[in-house]
Amino acid sequence: MAETTSQPIASATQSKATAPEAAATAAAPEAGPSTTGQKEPVVVLVIGMAGSGKTTLMQRLNSYLHSKDQPPYILNLDPAVSHMPYSANIDIRDTVDYKEVMKQYNLGPNGGIMTALNLFTTKFDQVLGFVEKRAQSVDYVLVDTPGQIEIFTWSASGAIITDAIASSLPTVVAYIVDTPRTTSPATFMSNMLYACSILYKTRLPFILVFNKIDVEPHDFALEWMADFEKFQEALAERGRDENGENYMNSLMNSMSLVLEEFYNDIRAVGVSAMTGQGMKEFFAAVEEGRKEYEADYRPELERLKQEKDAKAEAAKQAHLERMMKDMGVDKAPKGNPFGPHPRNEREDRYMDDEGGDSEDERIDRQQEAEEEADDHPEVAPEDDDVMQYGGHDEGMGVWPRPQ
Ligand SMILES: Nc1nc2c(ncn2[C@@H]2O[C@H](COP(=O)(O)OP(=O)(O)OP(=O)(O)O)[C@@H](O)[C@H]2O)c(=O)[nH]1
Numbered sequence: 001m002a003e004t005t006s007q008p009i010a011s012a013t014q015s016k017a018t019a020p021e022a023a024a025t026a027a028a029p030e031a032g033p034s035t036t037g038q039k040e041p042v043v044v045l046v047i048g049m050a051g052s053g054k055t056t057l058m059q060r061l062n063s064y065l066h067s068k069d070q071p072p073y074i075l076n077l078d079p080a081v082s083h084m085p086y087s088a089n090i091d092i093r094d095t096v097d098y099k100e101v102m103k104q105y106n107l108g109p110n111g112g113i114m115t116a117l118n119l120f121t122t123k124f125d126q127v128l129g130f131v132e133k134r135a136q137s138v139d140y141v142l143v144d145t146p147g148q149i150e151i152f153t154w155s156a157s158g159a160i161i162t163d164a165i166a167s168s169l170p171t172v173v174a175y176i177v178d179t180p181r182t183t184s185p186a187t188f189m190s191n192m193l194y195a196c197s198i199l200y201k202t203r204l205p206f207i208l209v210f211n212k213i214d215v216e217p218h219d220f221a222l223e224w225m226a227d228f229e230k231f232q233e234a235l236a237e238r239g240r241d242e243n244g245e246n247y248m249n250s251l252m253n254s255m256s257l258v259l260e261e262f263y264n265d266i267r268a269v270g271v272s273a274m275t276g277q278g279m280k281e282f283f284a285a286v287e288e289g290r291k292e293y294e295a296d297y298r299p300e301l302e303r304l305k306q307e308k309d310a311k312a313e314a315a316k317q318a319h320l321e322r323m324m325k326d327m328g329v330d331k332a333p334k335g336n337p338f339g340p341h342p343r344n345e346r347e348d349r350y351m352d353d354e355g356g357d358s359e360d361e362r363i364d365r366q367q368e369a370e371e372e373a374d375d376h377p378e379v380a381p382e383d384d385d386v387m388q389y390g391g392h393d394e395g396m397g398v399w400p401r402p403q
Pocket residue numbers: 048049050051052053054055056057081146147148211212213214215271272273274275
């Protein structure tokens with residue numbers, strides 16, 4: 001697997017902020033410290049519907065960071081991207097040729113992309129190794145995902161990649177919205193429900209990125225998110241189908257609570273990947289996301305890890321106990337290493353001679369022996385035989401005793 005150095009292809013365009021998000025007040029991009037005291041980059045997972053502008057935004061973010069002297073580390077996970085206006089450090093296309101995959105496995109384009117991603121996932125530990133090696137020298141890791149959003153968000157490989165990245169480095173999801181195509185209330189709601197489902201699936205800090213604000217400012221979206229009645233008014237006006245039926249109303253009402261909760265949880269920024277508007281706000285939101293990761297996600301990750309370790313330990317113990325039971329030693333009385341079955345002669349001897357007595361019994365036996373010795377000092381000690389043939393005693397001369 002090859003690793004290359006990313007280069008800015010377009011020049012960075014400094015822009016004025018257009019949207020009055022709270023994020024706008026934050027400073028220029030600055031990667032923060034980890035709880036371990038080591039510098040860690042933030043991973044930005046760029047996810048969005050086909051055509052929302054992910055690749056163009058990746059290029060814009062790349063050139064913006066280069067202009068700030070903070071070149072990012074870039075991963076491209078889209079095997080089907082035909083034109084990539086920036087160079088990635090790690091590109092899935094260098095590892096898997098999705099067209100070849102289509103041919104060999106007799107698949108259509110989506111199946112080819114999905115299988116290519118699955119194959120790449122088997123190598124993802126290596127990819128993560130590369131990223132971790134560069135963790136000290138970069139502030140941002142940008143990840144472009146396949147255009148067919150569901151291939152990444154609802155596939156096993158997408159989940160494995162997301163979890164692997166998020167358990168290794170602070171990670172933020174940037175959900176890209178094609179703003180000009182989202183002005184209809186029905187499309188807006190569908191897009192928000194999709195974003196909501198990704199938030200609840202990944203549980204990662206989330207940024208709604210309204211792209212293409214050079215064509216359509218995203219004020220309407222912010223208003224709908226802040227004031228649900230305004231959204232309902234828009235829906236009443238524009239949500240009718242060709243027969244004049246407002247088919248979305250009842251669905252909207254039942255979804256309203258879910259979405260209100262969702263809007264409370266996320267931050268939204270407006271950007272233009274084309275002109276470079278909103279970059280500062282975007283990176284301020286990423287910084288907030290990093291803090292949220294440290295405050296909420298990482299402790300939860302640690303807790304889950306401890307829980308998993310405890311479960312693994314319990315499973316190990318249960319396995320051991322089962323094994324002991326199978327061997328018949330699980331209910332062995334204390335001091336009897338032979339288990340509950342009737343003891344044979346050899347085992348009896350062991351128990352009587354050395355292993356079977358408890359500490360108290362041994363002390364009693366010792367006392368009895370001492371009392372016996374006091375009462376009958378003329379009786380030689382039990383081990384006298386041994387002394388006769390091998391030892392040396394100063395008072396008694398050299399052994400063996402002369403006969
Ligand atoms: N006006 C305008 N056009 C944009 C902007 N961002 C992207 N586009 C255009 O939108 C189209 C799609 O952009 P891409 O970057 O290819 O979108 P994508 O999400 O990567 O598309 P897939 O690879 O199909 O998923 C292109 O024609 C871009 O030039 C923007 O901020 N403003």
